[in-house]
Amino acid sequence: MSTLATVPFDDRGLAYGDGVFETVLLRDGLPVLWQYHRARLLRGCAVLAIPPPSEQALEACWQASESQASDPGLEVLKIIVTRGSGGRGYACPPDPTPRLLNHRVPFTPIPQRWKEGVSVCVCQLRLGHQPLLAGIKHLNRLENVMARREWQHPAIAEGLLADQQGNLIEATSMNVFWQQGGQLWTPRLKECGVAGTLRAALLDLGWVKEGSLPLSSLYDVERLWVANSVQGVWPVTKLVSTAGETLQRWPLAADDSLQALAHPLMGYPPDQ
Known part of the structure; x- marks a missing residue:
């Protein structure tokens, strides 16, 4: 080597x-x-x-x-x-x-995004299915590169990616989490997507479950986050178009449940 x-x-x-x-x-x-x-x-x-x-x-x-x-x-x-x-x-x-x-x-890091939340858009690009490569972080990231080219608006922090069936998979460089019925969820990554290390730790601890979330149901979730093992957890407060037009809002909770679980694993403050 x-x-x-x-x-x-x-x-x-x-x-x-x-x-x-x-x-x-x-x-x-x-x-x-x-x-x-x-x-x-x-x-x-x-x-x-x-x-x-x-x-x-x-x-x-x-x-x-x-x-x-x-x-x-x-x-x-x-x-x-x-x-x-x-x-x-x-x-x-x-x-x-x-x-x-x-x-x-x-x-x-960007503590402002921990405290105030971020806006995200939904990318037009759809991830292809390749179960053999699902989960690993291989060097061919052209899908992510092309998806990231879809927006230039400075207020947009991340782009959400779905697969060919329209199920939410990940963001361009972060994993996605949502809350429904008081339970924390993250997409299953059996066909495509990168299995993040912060995501893996949260799953191992039993604090998050895997599930499916069609894009059509995105508007119905109680809370939404994007997160990774470098930036930490960003609560999503707005879903916007690539031009920045607001499509959906989520309230910013006084106590962030996912941050409280995830940030101590990284040495970040549990809440801001």
Whole structure:
């Protein structure tokens, strides 16, 4: 397993998206929700049949003293594993030499979005079904890139993505949660979507259940959130068009139930 700052032209991750990645919150140099990031990366390597990095190589990604921040505080670490070079066309090399890359930068969350909530839109793009790749964070994110191009309005924080059947799956870079009947829910990701690490922790603790939410029922939910393991939990207060026109409003609760559960797992304040 080689560790490089750059990748050569023939790297399969660059050419084909043949690899996986993780985006990890570091708090004072230590990874948050690391067991879930590690598990998802190793599962992705197994699905793609890429030899996984050693434990020592993975730990070196966050133990390295290459932080650009004078006071570490909060940082974001990105880890990329590609199959490496070789093979002819799409054919994989019989004995690949994977590449492990990592980079970390200082990070500041946006507490205003925790406190005041955000506006989201529904993207026109529909996610394709590929059960083999569902859940893992592979390098081919073109669906997310194309969906993110659908809005430019500065008031829109995220775009919601549905699958071909019109069921809500995720946001462009976050998972989705909703409240109905007092229960917290998140979409099932059996056919497509990325299984986030904060989402995994909440499911493991039994605080959230998996369910289905057709876009046609989105207007009926009691509460709606978008969240991930870096930004934390953003309550959704408005559903808008890509031009910013308000389509639906949700009240901002004085005590946010999902933030109260999720933020302590990340070291963030439980409520704002």
